[in-house]
Amino acid sequence: MEKGTIKADDRHIARSIRAAIQGNVIRALVELITNSDDSYIRLEDTHRVKGTIEILYKKKNYVGIFSVRDSAEGMSKDDVKTKFVAKYGSATSGMQIGKKVRGFFGQGATDALASMKNGKIFTFKDGQFVECRIFMVGNKTIYEIADSISATSKLRKKYKIDNNGTIACFEAERGVPRISRLQEELGSNYLLRKIMTNQKRKVFLLDENSGERRPLGYQMPKGKELIADEFTISYGQYEDFPINISIWRSENELTQTGDNRDGGLLLLDNENTVLGISLFKYDNEPLASHFFGEVKIRNFRELLKNEEPVLRSDRTGIDPHHEFCIILTLEIEKRLEKLVKDEKLRKQKESQSKIDREAARRYKKAFNILNEIAEIEAQSVVNLGQDPTDNIEEPPDGFCLYPSSAQITVAKRYVFQLHINTDIVRYGSIIKVSSSNSKIRVITPEHRITSEDGVGIVRKYITVEGIEPNVEGIIQATTGNRQSQAKIIVVPEKELLMEEGMVFQPESLTLRPNKPRKVFLLVYIKMIEGGNKIKITSDNNSIHISRDEIKVNEADAKRHVAKYELEVWGEGAGQNAVITAEHETYIALLDARVKSKKDKPDKGRKGMFNEPEPNYDSRPLQRTSYSTETGKVIIYVNFPSVKHYIGDTCQYMKTLPAQVLVADLIAERCFLEIARRKVESSGVVLRPAAKPDRIQRDAQELSLKYGKEVHEALVDRNMIEESRNGNES
Numbered sequence: 001m002e003k004g005t006i007k008a009d010d011r012h013i014a015r016s017i018r019a020a021i022q023g024n025v026i027r028a029l030v031e032l033i034t035n036s037d038d039s040y041i042r043l044e045d046t047h048r049v050k051g052t053i054e055i056l057y058k059k060k061n062y063v064g065i066f067s068v069r070d071s072a073e074g075m076s077k078d079d080v081k082t083k084f085v086a087k088y089g090s091a092t093s094g095m096q097i098g099k100k101v102r103g104f105f106g107q108g109a110t111d112a113l114a115s116m117k118n119g120k121i122f123t124f125k126d127g128q129f130v131e132c133r134i135f136m137v138g139n140k141t142i143y144e145i146a147d148s149i150s151a152t153s154k155l156r157k158k159y160k161i162d163n164n165g166t167i168a169c170f171e172a173e174r175g176v177p178r179i180s181r182l183q184e185e186l187g188s189n190y191l192l193r194k195i196m197t198n199q200k201r202k203v204f205l206l207d208e209n210s211g212e213r214r215p216l217g218y219q220m221p222k223g224k225e226l227i228a229d230e231f232t233i234s235y236g237q238y239e240d241f242p243i244n245i246s247i248w249r250s251e252n253e254l255t256q257t258g259d260n261r262d263g264g265l266l267l268l269d270n271e272n273t274v275l276g277i278s279l280f281k282y283d284n285e286p287l288a289s290h291f292f293g294e295v296k297i298r299n300f301r302e303l304l305k306n307e308e309p310v311l312r313s314d315r316t317g318i319d320p321h322h323e324f325c326i327i328l329t330l331e332i333e334k335r336l337e338k339l340v341k342d343e344k345l346r347k348q349k350e351s352q353s354k355i356d357r358e359a360a361r362r363y364k365k366a367f368n369i370l371n372e373i374a375e376i377e378a379q380s381v382v383n384l385g386q387d388p389t390d391n392i393e394e395p396p397d398g399f400c401l402y403p404s405s406a407q408i409t410v411a412k413r414y415v416f417q418l419h420i421n422t423d424i425v426r427y428g429s430i431i432k433v434s435s436s437n438s439k440i441r442v443i444t445p446e447h448r449i450t451s452e453d454g455v456g457i458v459r460k461y462i463t464v465e466g467i468e469p470n471v472e473g474i475i476q477a478t479t480g481n482r483q484s485q486a487k488i489i490v491v492p493e494k495e496l497l498m499e500e501g502m503v504f505q506p507e508s509l510t511l512r513p514n515k516p517r518k519v520f521l522l523v524y525i526k527m528i529e530g531g532n533k534i535k536i537t538s539d540n541n542s543i544h545i546s547r548d549e550i551k552v553n554e555a556d557a558k559r560h561v562a563k564y565e566l567e568v569w570g571e572g573a574g575q576n577a578v579i580t581a582e583h584e585t586y587i588a589l590l591d592a593r594v595k596s597k598k599d600k601p602d603k604g605r606k607g608m609f610n611e612p613e614p615n616y617d618s619r620p621l622q623r624t625s626y627s628t629e630t631g632k633v634i635i636y637v638n639f640p641s642v643k644h645y646i647g648d649t650c651q652y653m654k655t656l657p658a659q660v661l662v663a664d665l666i667a668e669r670c671f672l673e674i675a676r677r678k679v680e681s682s683g684v685v686l687r688p689a690a691k692p693d694r695i696q697r698d699a700q701e702l703s704l705k706y707g708k709e710v711h712e713a714l715v716d717r718n719m720i721e722e723s724r725n726g727n728e729s
Helices: 019-023 026-042 077-084 107-115 151-159 178-189 190-196 303-305 321-352 357-377 494-501 640-648 657-681 690-712 717-728
Strands: 002-005 052-060 063-070 117-125 128-137 138-145 166-171 202-207 211-217 223-233 243-249 263-271 273-278 291-297 381-382 399-404 405-409 415-420 430-435 440-442 446-448 458-464 472-481 482-491 502-505 508-511 517-525 534-538 542-543 549-551 561-570 576-585 586-594 610-615 624-626 631-635
Touching: 026 052, 026 063, 026 107, 026 166, 026 178, 026 190, 026 415, 052 178, 077 117, 077 128, 107 117, 107 128, 107 166, 117 151, 117 190, 151 415, 178 202, 178 211, 178 502, 178 561, 190 263, 190 273, 223 291, 223 321, 243 321, 291 321, 357 415, 357 458, 357 610, 357 657, 357 690, 399 472, 399 482, 405 415, 405 458, 430 440, 430 458, 440 472, 458 472, 458 482, 494 576, 494 586, 502 576, 502 586, 508 517, 508 561, 517 534, 534 542, 542 576, 624 657, 631 657, 657 690
Parallel strands: 052 202, 263 291, 381 415, 405 482, 508 586, 610 631
Antiparallel strands: 002 138, 052 063, 063 166, 117 128, 117 166, 128 138, 202 211, 223 243, 243 291, 263 273, 399 415, 415 458, 430 446, 430 472, 440 458, 472 482, 502 517, 517 561, 534 549, 534 576, 542 561, 576 586, 624 631
16 A cells, blocks of 8 residues: 655646535536546547446435546556646646647546545556545645555456446535436536537446436537637747637527536637636627537647646636737627627617507407417317307306316316306406315416407406316306306326326426436326336437336336336437337327526416517528427518518518418418427327328318418408408499
């Protein structure tokens, strides 16, 4: 056993181990993962490698035990001394001799192990095994290296390393994250971004308590490239520094703060080593909230080799006070400034094209109609009242819920109709809807009667949802001194499964990048018997589910329903997937969508759709699109056939041809999206190839059924009459 103190190199003596890691589990793991990646990079120069990195997590009482394992170079005793216990801060990573590695200061992994509890390295190389312990006593960093011994099969089985490789371990008693947070923080950490997106790496998170092994990865946001530029920086006596910059605009607002930010410009050297991430002076600028991209700085390593302090000592980015970094920052900000100005002009254009009060009234009425259609027609919502195309049944006393009683099931929404006589319940009246049981939720608890609802007897739609089975309650609608009630019984889940055989609960969910969420698959064992296997797949490789197969066990069932817990996660904002559970002809579908942390639903949104939004992209590829996050129908103003009628700044929007076109665009897109939701949530379509035809057919049926009503709401009736009179004369 060799024991000693790790000495600090004078040039980095001010760098503090505790300051670098600060007892943070995530920071420590980032350093160890990067260390494994560097080892693979060095090995790739001469060998073919699998590139597998495993992060091991184990919870024992209040203590978290963490490890990072690779099958890379491994280390001899001399290697351990050179790489981990040589002078602190000395150049040990291989960068000085031209290796394509990240490390330069020779302290990342040492920091991680010394600053945490019980830091150890177990490593295999060329048939030998070495164990090293690194820890702190006061302000001194101590190491203990055991003598090399033969790498026996027992040792290899214990540490699960077949050939060369290393496993670095530590413990934490405070701030121990749950495995779901560990997955989110590591998968999205900007310092690991190039590792998580590297096709040569396979990174896994292994829960040693459950044995579950999850892949980690990252997907860049979806967006459009705004700048792809190259410029050169001159500094000191060095050769020129060529800089490549690529800036994109995402479809959605991005997170622009923290280690997990998905926005910002990733700063890289020419070997794709991450140096930092920033929008510089625009980090907190709302007009830059959609921007992301990369800046690649070639020749940057020459600065490091000459010990230029261009990086912060805590390795959180470039040093803003260094002359080279100042020059670089000014060049980047110059390009960002132009994009921010463009974004401001775009916002101003949108503001100038705001619709007037009369048009706003028409849009509000039309989208109320469209949202009611979506509530009724989407398969996940069951209409309990009359068909909306039937004549409205006159309510007793001018105010009544239909039907007066109903059975519902968990995991679906049901719609009651409230019939109102506007001669009795006047415009401006507010209707409150409540439930006597907290396990029966009212989705639409308040309505206001307005002239836009129509004259005479009108409908309002009350949406409810059962949270638990085997409960009952009363929903009550009240306005003034009038009230109406309906009784609801929530029947057991098996009633839901009588036809489908199995369902996901919930049937749709929104995810944050790399953050798992729980879902359940309910299986009716009278239809899918014990011993059968259910295959689970995702149609998007960037969205994962924790199990790809479930074997049905009758012992798991309660009242003939077996409930299996799964977890779903996605690697990047903007990713969508349909998760399919399938056994023979039985199928269940789960709609999963990944959004950025900062994405927030529109507070004013009360249904599937919101008022339309113009988009001024110069070369759009389509006439319209739909945002599931905001509910807005986006109309691409500069699409040739659209611009012809409404103008490049929407200046012709008050003309009859423009209003008719916009009505057609909105109806077409909304009916398509309603049909899509209906088909994807119904479980009726068994093969993905059949979906587009089914969606198009259902959209056409919706157009025939409701198209005239939507056009009547969106197009100014007076202009139609004037046009007709003009033609007659």
